[in-house]
Every structure is written in C-alpha cells, then in structure tokens.
Amino acid sequence: MKPKQKPNADYIKNSLNPLDFYNHELPNARIKRDGWNDGGLCPFHVDKAIGSFRINITTGAFKCFACGESGSDIIAFTMALHGLHFMDALAHLADDWGLI
Ligand SMILES: [Zn+2]
Numbered sequence: 001m002k003p004k005q006k007p008n009a010d011y012i013k014n015s016l017n018p019l020d021f022y023n024h025e026l027p028n029a030r031i032k033r034d035g036w037n038d039g040g041l042c043p044f045h046v047d048k049a050i051g052s053f054r055i056n057i058t059t060g061a062f063k064c065f066a067c068g069e070s071g072s073d074i075i076a077f078t079m080a081l082h083g084l085h086f087m088d089a090l091a092h093l094a095d096d097w098g099l100i
Contacts, residue, residue, distance in 0.1 A: 006087070026043070037055055038050065042069070044064055044069035044081070052064055060076075
C-alpha cells in the first residue's frame with residue numbers, strides 16, 4: 001500500500017494566491033490594492049454592516065475589528081471558518097483547489 005501524500009503547507013501557500021482565494025471565499029470583498037482591503041461582511045459573526053472585516057491579499061492575513069477573529073494566512077482562515085485542525089485545513093484547501 002502506498003503511503004498517502006500529506007498536503008504541504010508551503011506548497012499550498014505558494015500555489016494559492018490570497019487574492020484568488022479571497023475572491024472565491026468572500027464574494028462581498030472590495031479588493032482594490034495590495035495589502036489590506038475591505039473584506040466585506042465578516043464570515044465569523046452575524047455581520048450586518050461592511051467595514052469591520054479586513055483581509056490582506058498580499059499575505060492572506062485577516063482580522064475582524066467587531067468580533068476579534070484574526071489569523072495570519074489563508075490556512076488560518078480555513079481553520080477558523082470550518083473549525084478544522086491545521087492538517088485538515090491543508091487537506092480541505094488541497095481538495096478545494098485541486099493542489100494535489
Ligand atoms: Zn467578525
């Protein structure tokens with residue numbers, strides 16, 4: 001039996017542009033430039049007004065100034081959004097984006 005290939009964090013981060021990722025995950029985001037942008041409605045709390053959720057399309061970091069959810073990259077975003085552990089988040093991203 002062949003060992004199952006484990007998703008690799010560096011490979012996923014290098015293959016998946018935060019801009020493409022957030023355009024897909026956050027259709028309400030208003031991305032205008034490199035770095036920090038308006039992420040639209042926060043997916044981590046019941047958000048009724050745009051303005052408190054920010055995403056960084058250069059690094060993949062995200063932060064909500066209303067509920068306090070934050071993370072440093074798209075893997076952290078996936079973990080928080082789906083309640084996954086690190087390796088499961090990698091597998092989820094690899095699956096979603098066909099990276100393995
Ligand atoms: Zn929030």
